[in-house]
Amino acid sequence: MPKFVKRALLLLAAIAMLPASLYGCTGGTEPSESEASAAQSGELPHGNSVTVGIAQDLSNLDPQLSKTAGIREVMFNMFEGLVKAGPDGSVVEAVASGYEISEDKRTYTFTLREGVTFHNGDSVTAEDVVYSLERCAGSENDGKPLVSAFSIVERIEAVEGGRVALTLSTPNLEFINALTAPIIPKDSGPTITETMIGTGPFRFVSYAPQDSLVMEKYDGYWNQEKAAKLDKVTFKIIPDVNSLVIGLKGGTLDMVVHLPNTLEGEVKEGFTVHQDTMKLVQALYLNNAVEPFDNELVRQAMYYAIDVEEIIDFVCNGSGVATGTSMYPAKKDCFMPELAQRYPHDVEKAKQLLAQAGYAGGFEMSITVPSNYAQHMETAEVIIEQLKQVGITATLLPVEWESWVSDVYRGREYESTVCGIAADDMTAREMLVRYMSDNQKNFINFQDEEYDSLLAQAMAATDGGEQLDLYRQAETVLNERAASLWLQDLCELTVMNPELDGFTFYRTYVIDMSTIYYK
Helix, strand or coil, rough: CHHHHHHHHHHHHHHHHCHHCCCCCCCCCCCCCCHHHHHCCCCCCCCCCCEEECCCCCCCCCCCCCCHHHHHHHHCCCCCCCCCCCCCEEEEEECCCEEEEEECEEEEEEEECCECCCCCHHHCCCCHHHHHHHCCCCCCCCCCCCCCHHHHHHHEEEECCCEEEEEEEECCCCCCHHHHHHCCCCCHHHHHHHHHCCCCCEEEEECCCCEEEEECCCCCCCCCCHHCCCCEEEECCCCCHHHHHHHHHHHHCCCCEEHHHHHHHHHHCCCCEEECCCCEEEEEEEECCCCCCHHHCCCCHHHHHHCHHHHHHHHHCCCEEECCCCCCHHHHCCCHHHHHCCCCCHHHHHHHHHHHCCCCCCCEEEEECCCCHHHHHHHHHHHHHHHHHHEEEEEEEECCHHHHHHHHHHHHCCCCEEEECCCCCCCCCHHHHCCCCCCCCCCCCEEEEEHHHHHHHHHHHCCCCHHHHHHHHHHHHHHCCCCCCCEECCCCEEEEEECCCCCCCCCCCCCCCCEEEEE
């Protein structure tokens, strides 16, 4: 075992033994005697409610403008589209009771479900749906779509029989997935972050920045067979993973999501532990517009320099899944595990490529990382040690989540970053379109004509087999160009009070609280 790994493990062990007050347990107090007793006995001192620990703040509550997976997974409980995600990766009808797709794959016609109401009690109408979809297409944003897939929407209109039709400028096999976009009351856009009125099984109660979001069961939910079983859910924002564990053990938290599986030993006794991958791709994302990352040879050299298996062993106890490109295993047909083998750990090969690129003496660089994600921080620390072997000196720059979103993701002011990317709408398209030269989500500034051409052909394809082949070709180009250094789909834990049941992993980034119940 490398010395730096041993040191890190010893450091983690030392931190785990520190008193909570030394590393920021949220609230700064020990659980009360009654809370500790309740945690041990399984009684429900707060009624039919649950407090869930999450690491990321919920900075933008506009349901149609949510840019991060951490926000979308919470919004899933309060908002629904014409269709919504199913656990198996399919889409199921929600506000719509059914839909038809024209033969040319350009027109989608939805029949609205009867009896669907918003959280204020008003019935959902075709006008609400048209307004919501037009807003997604950019009607209140100077024509710039809030949901990128809506860039090809040509017309949205209410038609007879309580239906709504969307016409696309080009055929699209995957557009149905974009219709998970939330339906909100007409003309509510300017105030939606205050009212938060949707149609989901839970309704919004309150939000305290950097502290918590509270929602409660909506008694008027249209699908009573799948109505929420809990009366109230509080998402408690706690960036420090050690504090999350303390909250579980102290009884102030009933459930924690996205806990690193390296902490399983801390929670396996006395809690129900579910393990799965996160349905995202973690990578060392490189800003291709910044020297020396604008040099393909440098990027390839760095891929050879890092040891992905060692990263997975250290960060995920060996349970993460190597990716090699911007696709995670749950995408099934589009996932190409062979790409993860293209750049085996080879220090000498890395040094040769660096010399060929004009960097025989290495160079200095920075890695900006959102500090609230322990696994990304740990990954960056391992990468820094690995890059030293080829003469590259990397510096870790921890930042708060909001700074990362504004400066790295939106502002593109960075050299490299470790983070995870998930799909907005469950499609392979969403994991690949962000690397097209002119895409607004292309925060790594990757520019490649061959890649752009392949993606354009894939998105216009009307044959599923042809589209899949084009997507796989595009993934191969990304890998060959080493546009970034894709590492793994991280392994994670969801940890619950043993009195709770009903948790379900989805094949996309979702926390479905409607199925959770006390035994």
